[in-house]
Amino acid sequence: MKEKDLQVIIATDCGSTTTKAILIEKKGDTYRQTFRGEAPTTVEAPFEDVTKGVLNAITEVEELSGRKILDGEKIITPNSGNTGADIYVSTSSAGGGLQMMVAGAVKTMTGESAQRCALGAGAIVMDVLASNDGRADHEKIERIRQLRPDMILLSGGTDGGTVTHVVELGQFIKAADPKPRLGASYKLPVIYAGNKDAREKITEILGEGTALMKTDNLRPILERENLMPARHKIHDIFLEHVMQQAPGYPRLMNMVHAPIMPTPMAVGLMVEKFAKAKNYNVLAVDIGGATTDVFSVFSGVFNRTVSANLGMSYSISNVMAEAGLPNIMRWLSFDMDEQDLRNRLKNKMIRPTTVPQTVEDLQIEHAVAREALRLAFDQHKMLAVGLKGVQQERSISDAFEQTATGQSLIRMMDLNYIIGSGGILAHSPRRIQSAILMTDAYQPEGITMLAVDSIFMMPHLGVLAQISEKASLDVFYHDCLVKLGACIAPRGLAKEGQNIMEWEITEESGSASGGKQSGVLKFGELIHIPFKAKGKISAKPVKGFDMGHGNGIKIEGEIEGGVAGIILDGRGRPFEPPKMHSKRIADLNKWSKSVEMYPV
Amino acid sequence: MAHAYTPGLKAIPCTVLRKKRMLPIPGKVLAESGKQIDALDVVAQTELPGKVYPVNVANRLGISPDEIRGYMVKRELDKVKKLETIAENKPFISWFKTKIESPVAGTVESVSELTGQVLLREPPKILPLKAYIKGRIAEVHPNFGVTIETEGTFIQGIFGIGGETNGEIAAAVESPDEELVAEDIKELHKGKIVIGGKHASLNTIKRAIEIGVHAIVVGGIHDRDLRQILGYDIGVAVTGTEQIGLTLVVTEGFGMIPMAEYTFRLLKSREGEKASVSGATQIRAGVMRPEIIVPGYPKNVTQCKKDEGRGWIEPGDPVRIIREPHFGVIGTVASLPPELTKIPSESRVRVLEVTLPGGEKLVIPRANIEVLEK
Known part of the structure; x- marks a missing residue:
């Protein structure tokens, strides 16, 4: 089938616990994701047949959409009226x-x-x-x-x-x-x-x-x-x-119309396509229950790492073991007994499907998530480097600024986009929570757009890109990517309360409010501006602070908001919560309140 | 939706159990189909290939790799003893003679003229596979192992450490909410499976190891104590190979949590009988929980049913709450509202109503309960 003839696409991702199916339909000239279904993965006993879970997930899509896709255990192709699909594609990470x-x-x-x-x-x-x-x-x-x-x-x-x-x-x-x-x-x-x-x-x-x-x-x-x-x-x-x-x-291989891809390979492909299409430097993370995958594209160079034992349920206890309890506790805005915290995290490990019921429990999971994201990113930075062992030619001017080979490719000031996925980021009760978790863990510098993958669709879109890049990018922009908003963070350190940057944000003309907002960012401050539109920013950091153009140099450019709004982060870079206990609790509560992170 | 899928831990007075006992690599099956076997009988065995030790002979003799054969005293497939000479040089003055000795007893596996390496392999080790449970050989899997069938009591824990063991069941406390303290462990518990109540501390576990207790089954332990016992933090719950001197099965979780009364009474009803216990836990897709198996019918039970696991939950089912703020509380399902409900963390999830023994009702996310399967 030719790419232009594709009207209806069904795609699945067979994860280790859940198989997710999505239906993509061409509406006018644009492809949109319309329905989704999911079912437990059936790789393990007693089923031991991955296609059972696939058929169950597709059946749910059938029920929700009213479209008949299956004829027994076969996908009906091509689509005709309200029956069938033109192609079926799948990724898999089941069975480890x-x-x-x-x-x-x-x-x-x-x-x-x-x-x-x-x-x-x-x-x-x-x-x-x-x-x-x-x-x-x-x-x-x-x-x-x-x-x-x-x-x-x-x-x-x-x-x-x-x-x-x-x-x-x-x-x-x-x-x-x-x-x-x-x-x-x-x-x-x-x-x-x-x-x-x-x-x-x-x-x-x-x-x-x-x-x-x-x-x-x-x-x-x-x-x-x-x-x-x-x-x-x-x-x-x-x-x-x-x-x-x-x-x-x-059997699954006989059902699909394009080769099955390992899930992370498909996600990587999608990240690469997005970075290339927009000419961006992109960082993407998928934090799961057992593992955390980190993908980056910097100056066109793609890298992926997987931290096999950093995750939010099966591996939560390993995050504690690797980060250390003090590093988890430094994100908690309340006092907690160490033994209680240890027991709670172990109880999550042995009952990995439970969910936080109280705000306090949610904050504990958010504290662990920051550390898991940070540790996985540290591991990524160690591998996303230039080639080591390369001979370099140096001029006389280089002699004063010699750099070793194998320097990290990840430069936070040059990063344009961070995309988060995985339950803790995609399904947080308030979107601002996802934005703050990524800001705290990654510490973006300058202007960085934050987004989440709404329902972990990137695997489906990555494998689909093999057949239709247009279909995968259409759905990626319209249905997959949930824009949270930009984080604006000058690099540098100062005394608390000191003015560090004058800023002005103007909404693009024609937008509902069309307004202009401005102010002065002080060191130690976190400002939240509800802002969903596109606009322009002008920011003038003081001496000792950098927004990407150099020490104290003003920047002007485009900016985009989102469902969480814009965050002005004046906590400095590198940022670390205060060491002193009472000051730390007070600051964390102040920041949480200023962005309305949790219910009071 | 009238019910929800929520697997729980099993505590079944009498069920038909089938255990597959398989060698990691092909070997010889020793048991015959249909035969009765005891827990300690060997049902299959295999030879694990010995460890390999490389010795870079060329480097150590200061010769080039392609000359190596001229210096070898032993050839491929030759047997060698530990410290026996495998290669030597031939200087004019014997004072300069260098002998290369074998670091292990075994066989010369290969001599490489390209790398100058000699690979030595230790003799194979016999790996016997025990039955682990008393029962009947239901199936023989040629070259790999057997499936054993038995009828008896089957109880799953939530987490355990240590491997398979056997012993007589002995309750060391009177009630499920009593703490198992070091003084409760007596000489008479040597070689036994000791049943405790809500908690076992580090001292209790140390005392049990000293006495020679084979296993402890208890409601809860503190993570801090677990770290002390093992010497490291467990990162991912894949256990069963720890060698701390006994097997530990936790039935409820981390902290001080009374053992479910039903589980405690069931264990107590089999006191004095022989049980098979395993601490092996794997919490990931294809979950494996620790277990206590007591072959034979309990008193007053005349029929054993095959466990088919219902897999869903209905009003009236007994459940255990498995997350704060009501962790460990046991009640019965009152209703299963189908709509998504906003909980205090502001997440919108599916919930159920649980009635506590005192009549109080709680709204709990469905993900945070576990059905007590009897």
Whole structure:
């Protein structure tokens, strides 16, 4: 079917607990998401067939929309009147998603490139093995034996570079004889994407015991990564081997009209499409119950990381373990006994589907969410870096300002957009809560637009983009993205109460109020302006503060509001809640009140 | 909508249970279909391949990898003892002789002329798989294991640590709201499954380990104590491999929470009988909860039914509230209003009305209750 003929699209995302279906229909010249349905995922016993959950979710869409989509267990195609759909697409992260182990010769060079490659393909990286990873050789072999990945990505050496280290890694994999997670009687898929000179030796070593596939070197020279061939190979193996072993997936693969994608890969694709279409630097996060995925596009470079044990239910206790209780308590605007907090978080871990009933309980979850978002972002910043080991030519002027290779690509002042998704951000009772959580965790600088994915639709739209970019972007702008509003935050530090910026915001002419608002932002202040329209901003920071054009330099530009309004954040950058207990409680209450974050 | 899907923890006086007992890798099944077996019988076993130890012989002898075979004393597939010479150089003066000794006993697996590495493998280890529960072999899974069927009492906890164990049930407290204190643990509890009430402290658990208690089943523990016992914070609830000296099963949650009276009475009714207990917990898709299984019919029970798990909740069902501000409170479902209701946190969720034993009614999010499955 040609792209222009698409009128009705059905899409599903099979998550580990819920399968979500959405219906997209062309209204005039624009595609809109019209109905949604969901049902428990049926990968586990007693069903052990993912298509049952898919059919249940689609049945709910049928009931709500009045459109007959299913004929028994088949999707009716093409659409005709009030029956059928033109295409069906799906993503999947059920059954633990795609789990990989990667290996490279040098940890910070080919090891890191292999990690970026696997993450970009939507995988959870269980471990990064490298010749210099600090573990004794027998420990590496033991680790490979213990893990049961879906596949291994073996890289190492630039073309013409080291052979010995790569071959040694191959020998370790052979000696460990790892078994795949699904289908114990199958050979484990291994992708070789390292030094081309070692291909023959690797085939000798791993050709028999594993399902070995070879592709182009993912780091042919130190100065360049070539991740796409290996990423495509990962996706092929995901479809041919991993999915074939998962309960019901062979049937699901027969139902879809485009290859099934791992959920994070589809989300990443959507983030990339959005960043490219708008020429923005974008940060997107999906905070789930077990894991937190972070995606970024800076200057056109895409990166994804997954923090496998940072989440709001199954992994809530791990957030406490990694962040430490004091870091969670620093966001609480009331006194709380440490033992009580510990027990509450553990009780959420063992009963992960419960919801906060009281405001106090909600605030505790928000405190944990800030830390989970922060920690996952820290991990992202460590991987979203320039290539390490690259030789740099320096001029005399550079000698005074030498920078190492492998600098983080994430520059908060250059960030245009933050998109949050996952229950705690998408379904917070007040939208301002999501805006403040992201502001506190990420500390955006200058002017940054905040948004949330209304019902976690990005996976569906990412996989749809393979067939129709227009349909996926139409729905993304109109139905998926809920604009919260801009955060305006000058970078710098001062004494509390000191004037740090004069500001003026004018609504674009023709808007309902068409008004102008202005004022002076003081250090330590958080100002909330209800503002849903587009407009212009002029902001003049004082000396010592920067809005993106330099120390004390005025900026003028476009600004956009949203359902939460505009936040003027005068708490300084870098921001940390006060250390002194009483001051911290007073400030948190003051800020919460100024933005009306919680009911009084 | 008249009912809602809310799975709960099971506490069933008598049910038909089937347990799949499988080896992690193929091996030999020792039990025969239809045979009666005891909990401690071995039903299958396999050989786990030994650990691999690489030795970079070329580096240590200062030779290039392609010369390695000329220096090897042992060849591929040769058996070696610990500290036995596997390679050596041949200097003119014997004083300069360097011998490379094997760090382990095992077999020479490979010698690489490209990397100069020699891989040594330890002998395989026998892995026996015990039945864990007393019952009948209902099915044999060739090369992997068996399914055992038994009839008896089945109780699930909410969280546990430690692996599978067995022992006689012994109640150390009189009521479910009594705290299990260190003094309650006596010498006679050695090798037994001790039933407590609302809480077991760090001292109690330490005392039980000292005495040699096999398992403690209790309403609640404090997270702080758990950290002390394990030496680390549990991040994700995937447990069962901890080796602290006993198995711990928590039936209600973290804090001081009386054990559900029904669970306590059921356990007490099987006092003196042999039980199988596992602390293994996995809280993620495909959830696994800790369990207590007592094979055989309880007194006054003449028929065991297959557990089919109803999977929904109706007015009149007994429920436990599992989140603040009423955590641990038990009541019965009064009604299930279908519309979304705004709760104090301002979220709009589906709720139910719960009647407490005193007659008071509470409105609780449906996600925050657990049906008591009997």
